[in-house]
Amino acid sequence: EPEVTQTPSHQVTQMGQEVILRCVPISNHLYFYWYRQILGQKVEFLVSFYNNEISEKSEIFDDQFSVERPDGSNFTLKIRSTKLEDSAMYFCASSEFGQHYTFGSGTRLTVV
Amino acid sequence: AQSVTQLDSHVSVSEGTPVLLRCNYSSSYSPSLFWYVQHPNKGLQLLLKYTSAATLVKGINGFEAEFKKSETSFHLTKPSAHMSDAAEYFCVVTPYTGRRALTFGSGTRLQVQP
Numbered sequence: 006e007p008e009v010t011q012t013p014s015h016q017v018t019q020m021g022q023e024v025i026l027r028c029v030p031i032s033n034h035l036y037f038y039w040y041r042q043i044l045g046q047k048v049e050f051l052v053s054f055y056n057n058e059i060s061e062k063s064e065i066f067d068d069q070f071s072v073e074r075p076d077g078s079n080f081t082l083k084i085r086s087t088k089l090e091d092s093a094m095y096f097c098a099s100s101e102f103g104q105h106y107t108f109g110s111g112t113r114l115t116v117v
Numbered sequence: 118a119q120s121v122t123q124l125d126s127h128v129s130v131s132e133g134t135p136v137l138l139r140c141n142y143s144s145s146y147s148p149s150l151f152w153y154v155q156h157p158n159k160g161l162q163l164l165l166k167y168t169s170a171a172t173l174v175k176g177i178n179g180f181e182a183e184f185k186k187s188e189t190s191f192h193l194t195k196p197s198a199h200m201s202d203a204a205e206y207f208c209v210v211t212p213y214t215g216r217r218a219l220t221f222g223s224g225t226r227l228q229v230q231p
Binding site: 009038040046047048049050053061063096098104105106107108109110111 | 149153158159160161162163166168207218219220221222223224
């Protein structure tokens with residue numbers, strides 16, 4: 006069964022540093038998403054991406070965040086100047102037509 | 118706006134007994150509803166989805182859920198729990214509009230006792 010692949014599985018970074026979380030969506034999917042889950046809290050929507058542009062974003066997704074599809078296979082989430090409160094599990098997802106989502110196994114980001 | 122309330126943060130059952138995980142939703146539009154499961158160190162796996170077809174939805178691993186509009190509920194059930202069902206379960210809603218964002222419930226951790 007096709008999978009969404011996220012790398013790395015764990016990332017530790019110092020406060021103020023920039024991190025890039027990487028995702029390889031399913032190859033024929035057209036919609037891409039990032040969600041995050043702070044420990045003990047709900048999974049929250051960050052951003053959706055379609056046709057090489059952001060189609061929807063939440064209040065969380067401010068200027069500190071950006072997404073990119075640098076080539077035909079990768080989908081990245083960049084977090085600039087990380088803060089302690091950015092520590093969370095970040096999930097990438099993709100869907101073919103925007104209804105059935107496949108999630109990756111997540112990247113656990115720890116900001117120290 | 119839409120929201121999801123999972124009524125139990127933890128549920129513990131014995132192996133072989135029925136499972137009931139409760140979910141109530143609120144949505145301004147005719148919603149699509151999902152149940153996802155997350156095993157430790159794994160991604161979010163789709164169990165089943167409701168998208169305005171049959172109100173009783175069957176999913177993988179023997180799970181099913183019934184959409185009850187009058188009660189705004191979408192409870193997840195399984196007749197007989199298995200040890201491998203121990204995981205975190207999320208009820209999820211999205212409005213049936215152009216918006217694609219999923220709104221997650223807070224999750225229910227299911228424990229299965231031998």
